[in-house]
Amino acid sequence: MLSSSSFWQTQNAIHGKDSNALPKAMLVIAGVLVTYRHMTQEAWEGNQLKTFLALIMLQMLPLVLLEVKMPSCTDPIALLSQFGSKVLLMHACFLSLRAWQSFFSDGDVWDIVYFLGACAALHQGFGFRPTLRSIYEHRDVLGLMLLAMLTAFIEESISYWSLPQWQRGSWNLTDLTIAGCNYTEILAFVPALWMVCRNKAELSPSSPAEDAKTRNRAIWFFAFLVLFYICEDLGSVPVLWQVMPLAAIGHTAHFMLVLDFAGFMLAHVYSPEKIKQGLMRMTASFGAGTLV
Numbered sequence: 001m002l003s004s005s006s007f008w009q010t011q012n013a014i015h016g017k018d019s020n021a022l023p024k025a026m027l028v029i030a031g032v033l034v035t036y037r038h039m040t041q042e043a044w045e046g047n048q049l050k051t052f053l054a055l056i057m058l059q060m061l062p063l064v065l066l067e068v069k070m071p072s073c074t075d076p077i078a079l080l081s082q083f084g085s086k087v088l089l090m091h092a093c094f095l096s097l098r099a100w101q102s103f104f105s106d107g108d109v110w111d112i113v114y115f116l117g118a119c120a121a122l123h124q125g126f127g128f129r130p131t132l133r134s135i136y137e138h139r140d141v142l143g144l145m146l147l148a149m150l151t152a153f154i155e156e157s158i159s160y161w162s163l164p165q166w167q168r169g170s171w172n173l174t175d176l177t178i179a180g181c182n183y184t185e186i187l188a189f190v191p192a193l194w195m196v197c198r199n200k201a202e203l204s205p206s207s208p209a210e211d212a213k214t215r216n217r218a219i220w221f222f223a224f225l226v227l228f229y230i231c232e233d234l235g236s237v238p239v240l241w242q243v244m245p246l247a248a249i250g251h252t253a254h255f256m257l258v259l260d261f262a263g264f265m266l267a268h269v270y271s272p273e274k275i276k277q278g279l280m281r282m283t284a285s286f287g288a289g290t291l292v
Contacts (some may be wrong), residue, residue: 023067026253030057033246033253037264049244055182056250062189063257067264069196077268079196083212084221085126086191089141091228092118094148101177110231118222125220128277140194144187152179218269222262229258 034057037050070076095115102111122128134143156176233255242249 007067015107020068020071023064023257026257026260027057027060027064029253030060030250032165033250037246049247052247053250056254059186059188060254060257062187063261066189066193066196067257067261069193070264073196075215076220076265079192079266080221081217083192083195084217085122085128086138086141087189088118088122088126088221089128089138089222090144090184090188090191091140091213092122092222093145094181094188095186097177097181101174101181105174107210114228114231117228121220121224125217140191145184148183148187149180151183152176155179189203215269222266225258225260229255233258 017181034050034053037053041047041050070079074077094116095111095118098111099115099219102109128134153176157178158171159175233251237248237251240251
């Protein structure tokens with residue numbers, strides 16, 4: 001009860017009266033970074049940093065909309081059981097591309113470790129197995145993955161054919177893989193946003209066993225997300241701050257958004273009301289068994 005109360009007190013201290021203040025502020029910061037870079041870059045400088053900041057902003061947008069919609073849901077944690085596997089599968093998809101690229105290029109093992117972590121969270125938390133039935137149930141994830149790769153292919157094709165003929169080399173599969181990873185990562189939280197926007201029905205009360213399963217799913221889901229983005233976002237801040245401080249600020253804003261989302265959901269998992277209701281159901285079940 002003490003830890004659950006701490007979660008709620010922290011959430012109230014962060015958000016105050018406006019439950020969407022922090023996610024909106026992080027999105028505004030990302031927009032300001034893109035605008036500032038656009039207005040201050042020199043003509044001889046490339047657009048790589050501005051494109052990078054714009055991608056961070058696009059990646060934050062589904063998560064911000066998710067946080068705006070989530071407080072109006074009857075039971076956000078029950079929805080997590082429905083969309084958690086899809087979000088993890090989206091992460092596993094783009095991490096598999098990064099792991100494949102790392103394996104055949106620079107040999108960086110961290111992308112492989114991240115991919116295995118996403119697979120472990122899918123299997124241990126949600127019981128996911130790569131069967132035809134699972135693929136059919138997650139066909140929306142497959143559709144988003146194909147959309148991301150198609151967008152990357154169109155982008156790289158336009159870039160390739162817009163070059164003068166003497167500048168065209170062989171087709172660069174590495175650039176296509178990187179672009180596909182970026183677009184898939186941008187869409188990583190879209191399945192959750194879809195499900196939250198479409199779910200209008202009242203969710204039936206859950207049993208103690210289902211509550212325990214939901215808590216296990218939440219723990220695996222956010223353990224992977226928080227640890228991954230600690231390495232992905234905060235891990236690059238010290239180096240980026242020396243050469244590209246705007247990119248470091250963008251990474252920090254994105255991590256704060258992920259951390260806020262995790263705090264909001266975990267506060268519901270360990271809410272005093274849910275724990276009290278679970279204890280009351282267990283007591284009632286024990287009393288009924290004693291009477292019998």
